[in-house]
Structures are given as C-alpha cells and as structure tokens.
Amino acid sequence: MPKATRQSFGEALAALGEKEERIVVLDADLSCSTKSELFAKKFPGRFFQMGIAEANMIGAAAGLALAGKVPFACSFACFLTGRFDIIRVSIAYARANVKLVGTHAGIGIGPDGVSQQGTEDLALMRALPGVTVVQPADDRETRQAVEALAAHDGPCYLRLTRQPVDDVHAEGYRFRLGALDVLRPGRDLSLLATGGTVGPALGAAKMLAARGIEAEVINVHTIKPLDVDALARSVSKTGRVVTVEDHTVIGGMGGAVAEALGERHPAPLKRLGLLNVFGESGASDALYEKYGLDAPGIARSVGAWLRP
C-alpha cells in the first residue's frame, strides 16, 4: 500500500515513545502535517507546540538534548533547514543529540509551490560536520530509520515525503544505518535514488531492462555518512552512475556521490534532479513528469545518456 513516509514516521514515533522515555517532540504549528500529532495525542506532556517559530523551536530542542532528552524537532524541510545558523551552532557544533525531521521534501509536495518545497535541505544538512542525514524510501524503512536515529547518539536529519510512496522493501527487510541498499542487481550502470525517487527508479530499471540495459538500483537511504566502499564496489562492476533525487543536483545525494567517486573511483556520472532551478506549483505527478523524475523520465534520461 502506498503511504507517505511522514505518516510512517508519525506512527513509529508514537510507538517508540512507549519504549524510550527520553524522547520528546517539538513542532511549529504543523503537527497535523508532519504527523507528530500522533505522538502529541499519546504523550501530551512530552510534546511542545512552539507555534510558527522554527528558530526558537530548534534552539529549545538543542537545550533539551543538552539536558539529556532525545528531542525530535519537526517542520517542513524548507522551514527547518532554513534556520541554518541555529542548527549549525546550537546543534551541530554542540554535537547536541537532536533529531531534526523535515517533511514535505521536494517538488513531490505539489501545488503549494516553491516556498513550501524543500529542495536544498540535503545540501545544507550534509555540509554540517557530524550530522547524520537519512531519507527512507518506504513505510518499512521509515519505521526502522526512526528507531535507528533515536538510538544513534548525535545530531540527525530525517527527510520525509508528503506524497504516498510505493513499498520497495519486502517483509523481513532490515534497515542498516550508513549502508547502501541494493534493490536490484545490474551490470550496465549503478542507478542511485533516495526517498520519493526510489520507486520511480525501480520502474525505470524495468523499462531499461526491456531495452537490454541492466541497471543496478541502489537506495541511498543514508546520505551521510555515505557508504563509499559499497558505492565503489557497485561502480567497479557497472562502470557508470546515475543519481536521481527530488532535490537540487547541487550538493544533495548526487553531489555526495560525485564528491566521493571523484576522489575514490572516478567514473562517468549523470545527476538527475532539479537542475539548478526552483520547482513550481502543480499536481505532484505532473511535476515529477515535467522534471523527469517519474519512471519514464528517468529511463529516457538514462537511455539518452548511455546511447546518445
């Protein structure tokens, strides 16, 4: 069943609240959208409604963490990471154990348009020393990622979708923080995707297979620290890489991959995502189509790149 990863997050967090009493949750007037409301309803005494005041919320989360709590601070990805200097000094520099949760990632949110679309957040959070950056691809993975980040000691950024995403993992899947997740083996190229583009990348791989191109599809759920060993292994087999993300191609997952491979295992590389542009308003599906992030669009870009 397709499900928004923000919904999976909300459910997982509410469940985790039972086991881990140090967890507290903060939100900035978006709890019904980030789904932190599920925790709020269950544990009203451990939920702080901060109002539309993200800077203050992030600072308070830092203080809670420094005082021994495990705070999850939630808002839309753009509003949260927009308070960059506060995250930088109060959280990252301090190594405060705050879990920043940015929902409404990318153009996949649809008609609200650019001001609500987080399309540079990965680049921002990746730049900060010691911050773990995770973007799960489906319901199963999100639930486990929430537990893993709660257990991890250190600042984290969790990026989630507004739109429902298809399941890409079967029952029994085990999420491993910091590892690459190979969803489909292939020899002709490594096709790396993250979050909302993982489903479309798998769809594109099927279309490419029909044309004799075998893509190795890899879900990059942990963008930082990036599993460079596994990446190099895949690329030494396939010889080329395509990255797909609902984010600017500058500094995001594609940027991380380009940086790592450039030093470690140079290979021809193509980054798909927002090509140095902002998104716009429109239906979610229509935007993925226009910006080439749906399965046919990815297959087309890959095909054109391999066989110009």
Next chain:
Amino acid sequence: MKPSVAQLRELARRMRIDIVRMLHAAGSGHPGGSLSCIDLLATLFSHEIERTPRNAADPGRDRVVLSKGHAVPALYACLARAGVIEREELWSLRRLGSRLQGHPDVARLPAVEASTGSLGQGMSIAQGMALAGKMARPGFRVFCLVGDGETQEGQMWECAMSAPKFGLSNLTVILDANGGQIDGFTKDVMNIEPIADKMRAFGWRVLEIDGHDFPAILSALDQARAGAAAAGGAPTYILARTVKGQGVSFMAGDYTWHGKAPDTAQAVRALEELGADQGEIAAVKATKPQKG
C-alpha cells in the same frame, strides 16, 4: 472615483466568490485566511493605494505586500478586479505553468510585489520598500498584511523594533487577527496577546478595528494616511479583528478550513450563500478540480 461603502461590500462579495471558485478548481489551498482578509485587501486595492500595481514598472507606486502568502487567492482576486490579470486566469491557480503560483512569486508575476509563503518574511521586505519610499521623491507608501499565527515568527519582532527606529510613517502593517492557524486557535498554539500593547510598546501607532466593518477599515486607513503625511512619524499597525472563513457559514470560525479546498458540493453551497448567480454555480459544477 473612490467606491462607496456599499460598493466595497459588493466588491468583496464578488471577490469571495472568486476565492471559492479558485480554490475549488485548484483542489487545494487556503480558504480560511483568504476569506478573513478579503475585506481589508479589497478596501486597500480599490480605495486606498494611490496607483494600482497595474504598472509594476512605475517606481512611484504604492505597494501591498502579502506576508501571509498562503492567502494569495485573495490577492489574485484583487489583481483581477484591478485589471492586472484576466478573471479567467484565476482558475489556473496552482496549475502547472500558471503565473498564479500557490504562494506569491514576484519573479513570475511582478504585481504581487514580493515572494512570500515562508511566514514571517514579508514585514521586513515591506520595511525595506518603505525605506526606499522615504528616499524617493515623491515618496510612496507600503502596506503589509500579516497573520496572527505568523506573528509568532521572531523576524516579525525584529522588524517591530526596527521600523519605528527608522520613522517609517509610510509603512502600514495590517494584522488579520482571525484567531486561528493550522494546529488550533492562536491563543492555544502560542498566544500573541496583548498584541496592541506590545506593538505600542515597540513604538507603533496602533489602531484596533473590526476587519469586516468597512467604515471602520476606511477610518483606520484615513488615520494611517494622515500619519504618513506627518513628518518623522511612527509606522501604523492596524489590528483588524476578523473571522477565519468569513462569509461562508460552514467555514467561519473553524480553523480546520485553514488549508483544504472545498469539494464541488461544498463550493456550490458556499457560492449559494454568497449570492452567486446561476452562471457561476454552473461553472463550478463543470470544473474538474486539480488533484494534489
């Protein structure tokens, strides 16, 4: 010719119809905060500002900044009545390729004056324009509409401090105090009251009115204009008490109508309440809303 109170009332009624139709066609958006501010915006655009934004290239024009950018259907309705955009274009709201983005995009549609939608930013932008307005000969005025939930943003308080320092008597900030936001009533989410006292303490000339009472709106704007003409004066803050979703019975006062569009049956009901003619109602029935 400035419109009479009766004409303003009629104008606002028609704009409410536009807002409901826009949101219905878009299939998403923000009715509550658009309907609460339309009487204020309609009066500003049709009565108060010296030159309409028709000529966005006119450097001497008065400016209106919609800081609570999610209420942009109200702004588009005003721009359509001012002849800046065609009424037919209104139904393209939030669709792929439209200039009518889900939140104001000044790069695509200069008449909206500023790109907003991340709350808390518009008041500072308006302040910057007002600083430029003070330097210009002849000067111009700047109006900024803000939300009460939005007022929780720290940047608003930085601007609350700085605008009086710069003696920006040409700046008028209007608070659409509808009492609701997303997660609840503003008093419960994060109380901003007593907001009049706070703004007065920061050095603003504060006027408190019923934001749906046209004579009161006109009188407050008159006082702001008189203040602007006086040398070295304070900026004006109009605290307008409003009702979220005003004009549509099943939305009024209900914050759950903050950010969801009416479906076809709800839109028809709303239009009937607003006294829309059969042509408008038929147009709604014939419209297929965009899916989010």
